[in-house]
Amino acid sequence: MRFSKVKALLLPVVVVWTSIAAAQAPDVKSDLAANAALQYWQAFAHMPTLNKEQEKILAEWSTVSLDDPAVQKLVAGPRTSLMYLYRGAKENRCDWGLDYSDGVSLLLPHLAKARDLARLAALHGRYEFERGNKRALRDDAMGIMALARHVARDPILISILVGYLIEDTAIDLVAPYVPQMKAPFPQALTMYESLPKRATVQQTLPIEKKWMAGYVIRELRKAEQAKKGSWRELWQMLGPDVPDAVKQVGTVEEAINLTEGLLPRYDELEKMIGLPREEFDAQYPDFKLKASAANPLAGVLLPEFTKVLAKERRNQARLALLLAAIAVAQDGPEKLKEITDPFGTGPFEYRALDGGFELKSKLQFEGQPVTLTFGQRKK
């Protein structure tokens, strides 16, 4: 009888233990393990701690001398990280476990780590290719591309931008070797199309509205409930460079009204981004002007899409250039007649170089046409 209470208390523990044991065999990969992020975080954990010299090598991975002993030492180190990168890249599903309710305070520690892992893989791919290991280049490039897509899986503008940065690394890794690789174009196209899908810039708008602007509203209310007047401290977090009209907001109601007044703009912007490129470009400047005139908070909270869309288009152009180059390497420049520049009305511009060639898109980025050079890797 004395044990009866103890037994009653311990019974749920036994029930939980037995049910867990029945549900999950330790040596069988569960569905939960089919999450690329788990593999990537193990890759990050095994990445070497870099000193200043190694940081520089990684930043200049595409041009550093492969004969440099410091480079060779760095390349020899991250085998385990790369193993986990390849494993992560094979998974279609990737959940970084982000808690969007953290709003603008949401931590994104995986972004910087992923970018460095991509650079490390790129240096490794380059090193191995130069030693005759073409397979390693392919594995590293595909691993980097998948990582880029997985990073950009969350519809958060910064995540998408870092995804583009990482894709750039993969393109810069492969481009110089395209003439030597002579990869079959259909195979390259299949591999490209099998990559995980990233979030679109358009998909970020509902997230921005609910979790960024909405977060500010919720936090202002919470702060004011906890202590009168404390909303002001939160309001300051919008930054020192906000317009005077924002700085001069005098009450929490006014602050909330101002933020709520911005919410319909997110919906308008979402629709606008879905328009054809030319129409968006024509309408967006006017939208920005009107939104800022109507609500001084617009310039503070609404994302600046000009830069983001410019990066998105550059990324699209570079990927198209790379695929076109693979076709050219297989079938010659004549093949370009069958491929239309997505930012023009005709094919990409071709220019033969010593040991390679150059392709140019009609798309302008920062005042220059987007161009890729194939072949001619500096050693």
Added chain:
Amino acid sequence: MNQPYDSLEAELGELRPCEVSPGLKWRVAECLAETQTIRPARPWSAALAGGLAAACLAAVLLGWRNDQGFEPGPIEIQPFAPVVANGDAKPTVQVYRRALARSSNALHALLDKHAARTLPPDSERAQIRAFMRSDELYASNGEL
């Protein structure tokens, strides 16, 4: 024969569930409501109930062993300034957005900085701070 357990049993008998914060109650209620509206009862609901009971037991025992209560302290609002002074130490959405607003190079530099080292420790435990993350909020409520 059972004499050695008398003191343990007596202590267990005196234990009472601790008061949980309104926030925790609200979240649990929300989760339960969501589960009920979306899914009918499943066979594993017994295991879930057992898990909750076990969690309660663990909380009770830990509270007993540590001889600590869960009395929520007064809510304090920390001045906003330290968060700004902390600058771009943590890789948050807002820090990256600000960097991007300056230039692409500023964003790259920040990624370099965040890649180079692990996250800095929190300088001090805040009760409630400007735009807190949920982990900090739960910790400040004494729920973690």
